[in-house]
Amino acid sequence: MIRANNISKSFGDTRILKNISCTFEEGKTNLIIGQSGSGKTVLMKCLVGLLNIDEGEIDFDNRVFSKMSNKEKKNICKELGMLFQGGALFDYMTVEKNVMFPLSMFTKQSYSEKLDRVNFCLKRVNLENTNNLMPSELSGGMTKRVAIARAISMNPQYLFCDEPTSGLDPLTAGLIDDLISEITNEYQTTTIVNTHDMNSVMNIGDKVAFIYKGELWWEGTKDEIMKTDNIELNDFIFSTELTRRLKK
Amino acid sequence: MIRMFGRYLILMGEVFRKPEKGNIFRKQLIVEFQSLGVESLGIIAIISVFMGAVVAIQTAYNIDTPLIPLTMVGFTTRQSVVLEFSPTIISLILAGKVGSRIASEIGTMRVTEQIDALQTMGVNAANFLIFPKITACLLLNPFLIVISMFLGIFGGWLACITTQMVSSQDYIIGVRYWFESYTIFYALIKTVVFAYIISSVSAFFGYYISGGAIEVGTASTKAVVYSSILIIIFNLILTQLLLT
Ligand SMILES: Nc1ncnc2c1ncn2[C@@H]1O[C@H](COP(=O)(O)OP(=O)(O)O)[C@@H](O)[C@H]1O
Numbered sequence: 001m002i003r004a005n006n007i008s009k010s011f012g013d014t015r016i017l018k019n020i021s022c023t024f025e026e027g028k029t030n031l032i033i034g035q036s037g038s039g040k041t042v043l044m045k046c047l048v049g050l051l052n053i054d055e056g057e058i059d060f061d062n063r064v065f066s067k068m069s070n071k072e073k074k075n076i077c078k079e080l081g082m083l084f085q086g087g088a089l090f091d092y093m094t095v096e097k098n099v100m101f102p103l104s105m106f107t108k109q110s111y112s113e114k115l116d117r118v119n120f121c122l123k124r125v126n127l128e129n130t131n132n133l134m135p136s137e138l139s140g141g142m143t144k145r146v147a148i149a150r151a152i153s154m155n156p157q158y159l160f161c162d163e164p165t166s167g168l169d170p171l172t173a174g175l176i177d178d179l180i181s182e183i184t185n186e187y188q189t190t191t192i193v194n195t196h197d198m199n200s201v202m203n204i205g206d207k208v209a210f211i212y213k214g215e216l217w218w219e220g221t222k223d224e225i226m227k228t229d230n231i232e233l234n235d236f237i238f239s240t241e242l243t244r245r246l247k248k
Numbered sequence: 249m250i251r252m253f254g255r256y257l258i259l260m261g262e263v264f265r266k267p268e269k270g271n272i273f274r275k276q277l278i279v280e281f282q283s284l285g286v287e288s289l290g291i292i293a294i295i296s297v298f299m300g301a302v303v304a305i306q307t308a309y310n311i312d313t314p315l316i317p318l319t320m321v322g323f324t325t326r327q328s329v330v331l332e333f334s335p336t337i338i339s340l341i342l343a344g345k346v347g348s349r350i351a352s353e354i355g356t357m358r359v360t361e362q363i364d365a366l367q368t369m370g371v372n373a374a375n376f377l378i379f380p381k382i383t384a385c386l387l388l389n390p391f392l393i394v395i396s397m398f399l400g401i402f403g404g405w406l407a408c409i410t411t412q413m414v415s416s417q418d419y420i421i422g423v424r425y426w427f428e429s430y431t432i433f434y435a436l437i438k439t440v441v442f443a444y445i446i447s448s449v450s451a452f453f454g455y456y457i458s459g460g461a462i463e464v465g466t467a468s469t470k471a472v473v474y475s476s477i478l479i480i481i482f483n484l485i486l487t488q489l490l491l492t
């Protein structure tokens with residue numbers, strides 16, 4: 001379980017996150033939704049420690065991030081996997097090298113052990129036999145899947161995904177959502193997913209937090225979300241013609 | 249400006265750490281030797297030969313009294329090439345070629361979140377990305393400059409015998425005349441300092457990009473401009489310190 005306790009973050013004079021308190025549960029896909037620019041990515045980067053928060057506390061299973069020594073922080077890093085919005089694959093390495101990278105960096109495994117693990121992870125995301133492709137040769141969906149494979153290569157306890165389905169067609173997006181949710185159930189990870197995609201919310205939203213202009217505006221499950229009378233949330237959900245018609 | 253220097257120092261503090269894994273560092277170093285050094289050989293060769301040729305022709309052209317022996321052409325060419333043209337001009341060229349490459353490579357990794365990815369894995373990204381590049385430049389540039397010196401002097405010889413202004417023999421006597429090994433030492437010290445400036449300043453501008461593709465372009469321009477200016481300034485300082 002990851003807990004954010006009253007965290008705030010500003011860039012210069014603009015406050016991006018305003019006193020957000022939220023918990024993300026183990027074995028569930030916890031969604032953070034909100035309009036583009038509402039602060040989802042900033043919130044996620046604060047959670048994983050890429051950005052320093054101005055106020056508040058973040059704890060990983062009762063280990064408070066801000067009170068940790070650098071060494072402990074580094075150990076937490078090894079327990080978390082992150083999928084970035086654009087995939088963030090290392091573009092001078094093959095798919096295999098990308099997925100193997102954390103293993104080479106942090107384990108003492110032999111090459112064949114590492115290769116087994118890489119092949120296992122690639123198989124898990126349905127990308128067998130792509131080992132020698134370069135990132136520039138991959139489609140959008142494949143890039144995301146390789147990035148997932150890399151994120152899970154170290155068997156993380158915490159999985160972070162920043163807009164895993166953005167830029168993908170609905171079918172591929174669905175596959176990625178399913179993958180994330182399966183991995184979460186299989187390994188009981190604490191999974192946090194940023195998205196503005198209502199399909200994802202309906203597919204995998206075990207728990208949903210709605211961020212509005214940097215504030216936590218609403219929390220609930222995917223079933224509750226359809227019945228809410230929160231105005232801003234309703235505006236967000238029913239922003240497309242399709243969803244409006246469905247509501248009628 | 250002072251803030252920028254502060255951030256530069258902080259970054260260098262991150263860079264100069266022991267690499268996480270020695271064997272990975274060595275592999276990276278070889279890659280950098282290839283991309284920062286070997287690939288610059290062509291342009292260095294061309295520029296050095298022509299530079300030496302021009303210096304020789306100009307010197308020969310300016311000697312119009314029989315009181316100055318023609319061996320002066322070889323001597324002057326050697327001195328100019330060793331003291332100034334090879335270490336400084338070639339470093340400026342490398343600032344353009346290698347500097348922009350380092351800045352755009354690291355900058356691209358920043359804007360595509362590859363640096364963030366490294367950091368979430370717990371890798372010290374500054375050390376991982378920048379240390380091999382600085383090390384490669386420090387080790388390799390002296391070799392490049394020595395090659396450039398030989399080619400420059402060779403270019404001068406070529407110019408002399410093709411224009412028949414100076415005989416091959418006179419030129420070679422001149423080149424060997426009054427040679428102090430201290431000049432080589434001075435040139436190599438300059439080269440190493442310039443190599444450090446090029447690699448670290450360019451890496452700095454790449455590392456702290458925020459934004460997108462346009463910023464990558466801006467950063468690599470800045471990298472070249474700043475490292476060139478610093479090279480010129482340090483050239484003066486080092487010359488003052490070492491030659492007077
Ligand atoms: N490094 C930064 N410096 C300054 N402002 C930033 C930075 N990162 C994000 N922002 C601002 O924070 C706001 C939220 O951004 P972000 O979290 O990326 O939104 P999204 O919800 O689309 O992921 C935006 O207005 C953005 O301009």
Ligand SMILES: [Mg+2]
Nearest residue numbers: 040041085163
């Ligand atoms: Mg975002």
